[in-house]
Amino acid sequence: MTAGQTDPVVKSAYGSVRGRYERGVAVFRGIPYAAPPFGPRRFRPPVPLPPWEGVRDAGAFGPTPPKPPYSEAFAHYLSDPVLPGDDCLNLNVWTPQPDPGARLPVLVWLHGGALTRGSSAVPVYDGHAFARDGVVCVSVNYRLGVEGYGLFPDTPPNPGLRDQIAALTWVHEAIEAFGGDPGRITLFGQSAGAISIGALIAAPQTQGLVRRAVLQSGPPEASERAKVRRMVRRMASRLKIPATAEAFAAVDRDLLLHTQAEVGKLSSPVVGGPAFGIVIDGDTVPRNPLEALTEGGAAAGVELMMGWTRDEYRLWLVPGGLLDRVDRLGAVAFAGAMARCHCGSEVPRGYRALHPEARTADIVGRLVTDHLLRIPLHHLADARTEPSYVYEFAWPSNLPDLGSCHALELGFVFDTAEAPESRKLAGEGAPQDLADAMHAAWVRFASDGDPGWERWDAAHPVRVFGDRAPDAENGVAYTAYGPLDRELALWATDAAAVTLEEPVRTGRRSRWRG
Numbered sequence: 001m002t003a004g005q006t007d008p009v010v011k012s013a014y015g016s017v018r019g020r021y022e023r024g025v026a027v028f029r030g031i032p033y034a035a036p037p038f039g040p041r042r043f044r045p046p047v048p049l050p051p052w053e054g055v056r057d058a059g060a061f062g063p064t065p066p067k068p069p070y071s072e073a074f075a076h077y078l079s080d081p082v083l084p085g086d087d088c089l090n091l092n093v094w095t096p097q098p099d100p101g102a103r104l105p106v107l108v109w110l111h112g113g114a115l116t117r118g119s120s121a122v123p124v125y126d127g128h129a130f131a132r133d134g135v136v137c138v139s140v141n142y143r144l145g146v147e148g149y150g151l152f153p154d155t156p157p158n159p160g161l162r163d164q165i166a167a168l169t170w171v172h173e174a175i176e177a178f179g180g181d182p183g184r185i186t187l188f189g190q191s192a193g194a195i196s197i198g199a200l201i202a203a204p205q206t207q208g209l210v211r212r213a214v215l216q217s218g219p220p221e222a223s224e225r226a227k228v229r230r231m232v233r234r235m236a237s238r239l240k241i242p243a244t245a246e247a248f249a250a251v252d253r254d255l256l257l258h259t260q261a262e263v264g265k266l267s268s269p270v271v272g273g274p275a276f277g278i279v280i281d282g283d284t285v286p287r288n289p290l291e292a293l294t295e296g297g298a299a300a301g302v303e304l305m306m307g308w309t310r311d312e313y314r315l316w317l318v319p320g321g322l323l324d325r326v327d328r329l330g331a332v333a334f335a336g337a338m339a340r341c342h343c344g345s346e347v348p349r350g351y352r353a354l355h356p357e358a359r360t361a362d363i364v365g366r367l368v369t370d371h372l373l374r375i376p377l378h379h380l381a382d383a384r385t386e387p388s389y390v391y392e393f394a395w396p397s398n399l400p401d402l403g404s405c406h407a408l409e410l411g412f413v414f415d416t417a418e419a420p421e422s423r424k425l426a427g428e429g430a431p432q433d434l435a436d437a438m439h440a441a442w443v444r445f446a447s448d449g450d451p452g453w454e455r456w457d458a459a460h461p462v463r464v465f466g467d468r469a470p471d472a473e474n475g476v477a478y479t480a481y482g483p484l485d486r487e488l489a490l491w492a493t494d495a496a497a498v499t500l501e502e503p504v505r506t507g508r509r510s511r512w513r514g
Contacts, residue, residue: 007021043155066147080119199220219372398426399425412439
């Protein structure tokens with residue numbers, strides 16, 4: 001902010017807001033995009049907010065949606081601020097030029113957190129660097145847990161996803177006033193945020209609203225309705241109430257969060273268990289999003305970028321000592337992984353042959369991660385005719401045992417690796433050159449659809465960020481084939497015919513079980 005410069009004020013169809021200039025960009029925080037989802041609106045689809053009179057102050061983050069805190073083991077690595085208040089359906093905008101004529105590319109961020117935790121107020125997700133580099137960045141809050149993804153007989157499913165649709169509609173209609181181009185909106189999200197994006201770009205209500213999408217460590221998918229319903233019923237049993245939205249709405253909010261945390265304590269991506277998730281509802285999610293995107297022609301014209309971290313599973317297994325416990329379980333852990341992945345014993349045997357030096361927990365982690373995440377993303381990239389780009393994040397954390405774990409790439413994508421909240425996961429001394437490379441790729445993709453490497457084709461090119469190979473420049477390497485092609489071949493029905501010593505370079509679309 002220069003001397004004498006006043007706070008930025010933007011007028012949109014929804015009302016006027018006053019932001020702040022911070023380090024040369026305009027920031028607007030806590031802008032509501034829908035009415036507070038409580039009282040008679042609790043557990044129901046979002047309701048539009050009438051335009052307000054006057055100028056609304058947008059200098060601070062708005063309330064965060066209700067959520068239980070992380071366990072002590074996970075809170076050691078992940079930050080999740082709580083801001084009280086009912087007006088939690090809000091978003092934030094960072095823009096270098098709050099001028100309707102700027103027509104800048106737009107990035108819309110959806111946070112992760114297993115659809116039960118997280119918010120746009122996490123400091124790792126600060127959008128300043130994107131605005132600094134010429135992109136309007138928007139981050140969104142949406143309902144979580146039972147409030148956003150509980151499945152009840154007396155309310156429509158997926159209210160949290162419907163929140164995201166309402167926020168995306170707001171962005172499409174209002175972002176031009178903040179300097180953005182509504183024709184160049186890119187969704188990007190990680191984990192549950194990426195899963196949400198898969199559903200959003202496949203939803204009938206969003207066709208034509210999104211130009212590009214980035215899926216970070218999360219595939220398009222729909223949860224089994226019975227699995228989500230089981231979560232609700234277990235909560236109802238503990239609370240001694242009917243498993244209906246009406247009954248849940250009468251429960252004290254803190255008690256509801258405590259009960260949700262207790263019921264979900266033993267669930268995880270590796271071991272499974274009841275959990276909240278997006279379900280097929282015949283409306284916003286008329287079919288499984290992965291099927292809609294690969295077979296149903298959804299999101300025609302939408303360009304994709306997608307990827308994963310090399311050791312996703314270590315964030316799920318290292319906190320609380322699960323890595324060592326899985327090792328001790330040995331054959332029992334392998335049996336559980338086979339049940340989780342619906343595969344026969346030949347698949348884990350193949351993984352062991354490919355990684356003879358790996359411990360049991362690493363084999364189980366790779367197996368489950370590939371089944372849940374990497375295989376669906378490979379399948380998505382193979383099936384799309386629109387340009388797709390695939391990456392892998394390979395830089396290992398400076399903290400013990402985490403490796404290139406789930407969520408580690410976020411501080412590099414946002415160029416916030418030096419923030420204390422990023423260092424909780426990365427440790428001290430994260431390489432700035434790696435942040436420069438990743439952040440620039442996201443900026444380029446949002447700007448013109450080309451992140452800087454070859455689009456996916458039969459050769460399976462994958463950009464590897466942070467590989468410390470001797471020939472890597474600035475800690476960034478590139479491989480000309482998919483690093484998981486060998487593992488993917490193990491899931492094919494003709495796996496016995498595959499030579500395991502060399503990467504599979506064929507463009508043939510593999511057939512996977514389960």
